[in-house]
Amino acid sequence: MSNTRHYGGNPQKNSPALGATLAYMGINGLLAMLHGSQGCSTFIRLQLSRHFKEPIPLNSTALLEDSAIFGGWDHLKQGIVKSIDKFRPQIIGVMSTGLTETYGDDMESALAELRLERPDLEDFPVVLSRTPDYTGSMQEGYQQTVSSLLATLLKSSAARTIHSSSQSTLPAIALFPGVHLSPGDVAELKEIVSLFGFQPLVVPDLSTSLDGHTELEPVPVVQGGTTLTEILQLPYCKAAFSFGLSMNKVGQYFQEKYQVPHLNLPSLTGVAATDTLVLALADLAEKPVPAKLQHQRSQLLDTYADYHDQIGGKQIALALETDLLYSLATALLEVGAEITTALGATEQEMKRFPPTIPVQVGDLEDLEEQADGSNLIIANSNGRQAASALRLPHLRAGLPVFDRAGENLKVWTGYRGTRQFLVDVLNTMAS
Amino acid sequence: MFVKLSNLDLKDNGEIAEKGAPKLCMRALPGEGAERSCAFDGARVVLMPITDAAHVIHGPIACAGNSWDNRGARSSGSQLFRRGLTTDLRENDVIYGGEEKLRQALHEIAGKHKPKAIFVYNTCVSSLIGENLDLVCRQAQTALSIPVIPVNAPGFLGDKNIGNRIAGDVLLQYVIGRELEPSIPYAKNLHAINLIGEYNIAGDLWGVLPELKNLGIILQTAITGDAKFDDLRSAHRASLNVLVCSKSLTNLARHMQLRWGIPFIDASFYGVEETSNALLNIAKALGDPELLRRTRQYVKEREIFTRAQLASHKKKLAGKTAILFTGGIKTWSMVSTLKELGIQVLAGGTQNSTPEDFLRMKAMMDPAAHIIEDTSADGFLRLIKDKKPDLIVAGGKTKYLAYKTRTPFLDINHGRKLPYAGYQGMITFAQAVTRTVFSPVWDLLKHPFAGERGSSYE
Structure with a gap:
């Protein structure tokens, strides 16, 4: 949300636990378990499902009112045991939520207690990631969880054997x-x-x-x-x-x-x-x-030459999480476009942005206020309200994108992918 | 600050001990993988379709950010309800409290978006840190001169069903019967009905309205699909309440009967037979013999017309089998809808329904049909493997899982794009079923590929 408002209007943020889920979805044989109330996991499953068009296996410790009073250790322990018995995963990945972090559930101690009670699970890899909903967005939760994955799994007993x-x-x-x-x-x-x-x-x-x-x-x-x-x-x-x-x-x-x-x-x-x-x-x-990459590079440069005049000077308004914002904005600057609005979901790493990108924290209501007069909006599908109010073309990027096909296969990286990005930008503006 | 549980009619729908019966409002087990959502979601489902109100979520980003504007409830007027508005609580708010932020947010939202009313939703975190939502709302209401209504249904209270009931209680307590000019003497509108639990998903309501209109039945308001806040204030002027979704809003209907003497019936607009039954039962309950006569004639004509349109689909679909998994009244009404197309339901299950809905579903299904007990993804997969249905009918959560099993799928919950209610809706429904069941892609997906190592899927 902007500095002048006390509310988020059409948020572009997703929860950190959603980012954690994504990190866990890239680990084979892992069962992801959200430590929170059931709605938390339902919303994440739905959001990711409609973006990737895939089922999202995310379990939950299904906390209720009594857990908020007496603590959630039992639910966490039961959840881990039950899902190991029922689903036979190789790894369990847990992420916390605003609920459990507010009353201060100590997941490490709960896990240690479980391992004492069930010595057979002593070596079972369980990754714990702390992702309170009130700190950061998808990007922070994801990064935090990749760190936890590395720290936990590289310390596991299997890692010691290899060492x-x-x-x-x-x-x-x-x-x-x-x-x-x-x-x-x-x-x-x-x-x-x-x-x-x-x-x-x-x-x-x-x-x-x-x-x-x-x-x-x-x-x-x-x-x-x-x-x-x-x-x-x-x-x-x-x-x-x-x-x-x-x-x-x-x-x-x-x-x-x-x-x-x-x-x-x-x-x-x-x-x-x-x-x-x-x-x-x-x-x-x-x-x-390799020759293949050199050729792709020359194709990209040729595309730059062919279309530089169509994109040059075009004013582009972006609202994305900062990593994607940086990537797309710098690529657009490279072909001569002008970044008029650059709204990050959170302020993470904003200090590393060049001065040519007027980056600030903002939501999609800010986008609606600031993008007027630009030539293109780049935001997730929820930017559709702003785009239709301002009658601007809207290139979907980020997450969620639920009203365009093929999001999971989209390639906007490398020489080949950059060419596709430029083509998508131009075609969206032309439509 | 929380609603009295006794207001929610939980007891008189006591749980039933049958296998697969929905557990009322409480106790999902950790780790079992059930997908039941939470009370906050349930409350929002009921209230969010109110089109000209602002819906403000007082909580961290998880409650609003992952899910705003994701339901298919449609509006013929204001689009304000689709805005994602939240106090987006941060760490400092959790420590120092978020009441002041909420107060300022309410003032700013009222100033900028000019809502007819504001609903403020409590969440797990805001209730845990002891926010006095009622007080902030009361003060804002005085300052802003519009209704500012607290909705105390934090997620940890239980599943979706309990949230639905709390929302019903909120409507009773703060909205219905509170007209702007109370000096107008209370009078019932003859032939006016409320459709309770009709959320106008994908425009469902608009499929039913023409039928009502043709018969001279007036829609006082839907609760809450495509409803304006002021329409809801006058809901008590209806002569009849018709419950068209889950019975989870029975508490609302019952209290409206107690307070304003409005009788209620339940009905479903899914399927030809159910639509006719619904119209006939409404006509009966309105107690006008002339209307009833007219309705009898009307439904006969509409049935003949609709069945003629369905004939070609029915011919193709006869003998196909389905697994059904949904909630609310669709739990049982979909059984008959599928039967009308000649589709046999092999297994049915429900999570967010009441025991009555469940029992009704059971009664309508073939006695040999399977009742789904394990509602986790794992349970589904085993069931699909076991039953090999030609079609899965369920909510969006199951969609891509169903596709992984190479089985045709139809979304009948809030994520769908097509209206299935009423006679026209049934035709749309039949077309959609035929489209997925007979899609050429399934053969390609099931056909073994000569170049592939290992075995084929089946």
């Missing part, structure tokens, strides 16, 4: 994508990394879980995604990349903990942004940039 067998460095690259990257984006990223001869190890990997594929046997735990075995190989990677401003923290933590050199790439959209990745990979591989 002792002292593996040498693998020809693998660790990739930590931000929540602004779609399953299609992650697939593109993996392909770029593979072209240099590296094995990409992605945490979390939505490109094989929420990419929309038919399954032989649907089950209520995550199918596809990064396997635990792959996660345990992370410390032996040659290098690590994190994508999105907010994910720098994750990469830094990983570098300090496991001495794997890390590079944060705030964006993967645009020539300059993609060049940074591609040149870094060429350095690591000690190889020239």
Whole structure:
């Protein structure tokens, strides 16, 4: 919400627990469990389902009034035990909510108590992520949960076993994508990394879980995604990349903990942004940039030339979470567009924005007030009220996008993806 | 500050001990994967369709951010109800309290959006930190000269059903019978009815209205689909209440009977037979023999017309099988709707219904039909594998799960885009069923691929 208002009007924020759910959806065999009341998980399932067109396996500890008084340990413990018995996951990922954080449920102690009561679960991997609804948005919850995943799973007993067998460095690259990257984006990223001869190890990997594929046997735990075995190989990677401003923290933590050199790439959209990745990979591989990528780069530059006059000087208003906002705004600046409004859902990493992007915190009611007179709105589907009030073309981006097809496969990263982004921008303005 | 549970008529619908019966209002088990939503959601479902009111959620972003403007309730006028308005409570508000923020928010919203009334929804976090919602609302109402109404249904109170009831109580306490000019003597409007629990999802109400109009039955107001706040104030002038969704708003109908002597009946507008029954029962209950005569003639004509339109669908669909999972009156009315198309219901289940709805569903189904007990995704998958239905009829939550099992699916809950109520709605419904059941994609999905390793799906 803006500084002059005391309410959020048409929020663009999603809850941090929704971001946590997304992070968990990229881990194979994981069962996600929300520690809160049932509505919290229902809203998240519906929101993600209508965006990805996929079932979202998210369980709940189903808290009630008495838990708010006596604490939610029993519900948490029961929930973990019941879902292990019933659904046989390999990992359980728990996220907290505004309800449990307000009365201060100590999830770590509840888990420790459970392990004492059930010695057979002593080594069962349970990830706990603290995502109170009153702090941050989807992006914060996602980043926090990726951190918790790494910290917990790399400390697990399975990790200790691998450690002792002292593996040498693998020809693998660790990739930590931000929540602004779609399953299609992650697939593109993996392909770029593979072209240099590296094995990409992605945490979390939505490109094989929420990419929309038919399954032989649907089950209520995550199918596809990064396997635990792959996660345990992370410390032996040659290098690590994190994508999105907010994910720098994750990469830094990983570098300090496991001495794997890390590079944060705030964006993967645009020539300059993609060049940074591609040149870094060429350095690591000690190889020239593959011909395929060089060709894609020249195609992108040709597209820039062809359409620079149509996009040049166009005034664009964006409302997105900051990682995506940064990526798309910098790419638009690169082709000569003007960013007139740039509203972030929260202020996370705003200090790293260049002065050419007039970034501030805002919701979609702010967008409606500020975007008048611009040529294009870029926001999630909820921006439709603003777009129709202002009679402006509206390019869907971010989450949720429920009224356009193919959101999970959309690729706006890399040379190829940037070209698609530019085409989508132009076609939306033309319609 | 919370409503008296005794107002909600919970006891006289005591739980029944049958397998698969909905557990009333309480106690979902942690970890079982049931998807029942919460009391806050239930209250909002009932009140949110009031089109010219502002709906302000006093809570952190999870309660509003993930879900605003996500229901298919339609309006013929104001779109204000679709705005996502929330105090978006932050950490500091949790520590220092959010009442002042709420007070300012209410003033700002009233100034900017000019609502006819404001509903303020309590949430888990705001109730836990002890916000005095009633006081803030009362003060704002005085200052702003519009009704500012607290809705005390935080999520942790229980499931959706209890929230529906609380919303009914809110309407009774703050809205119905509180006309702007109370000097107008109270008089009932003859032949005027309220449709309670009709939320105009995908325009359902607009499919029923022409039938009522043709018969000379007046819609006083729907509660609350496409309703203006002032329409609801005068709801007590109706001669009859017709409950068309869940019986979870029976408390509202019952109290309106006590207070204003308005009788109530329940009815469903899903299916040809149910629509006719509904119109006939309304005519009967309104006690006008001439109207009843007219209605008898009218429904006969409409049935003949509609059945002629349905014939080709029925021919194709005869012998197909379905699994049904929904809530409210659709729990049982959909059984007969599907039967009318020649579709046999193999299994049925419900979560958000009352025991009566459940028993009625059971009575209408084939005795051999399965009652769904395990309502988790896992339970569904096992059931689908076991029964291999030709169609799954359920809410949006199940949609993509159903598709993963390569089974045709029809969304009949709030996320749908098409109106299914009334005679015309039944034709739309039949078209939608035929479209999914006979889509050419299912054969492609089930056909083994020569180039694939491993076995095919079936």
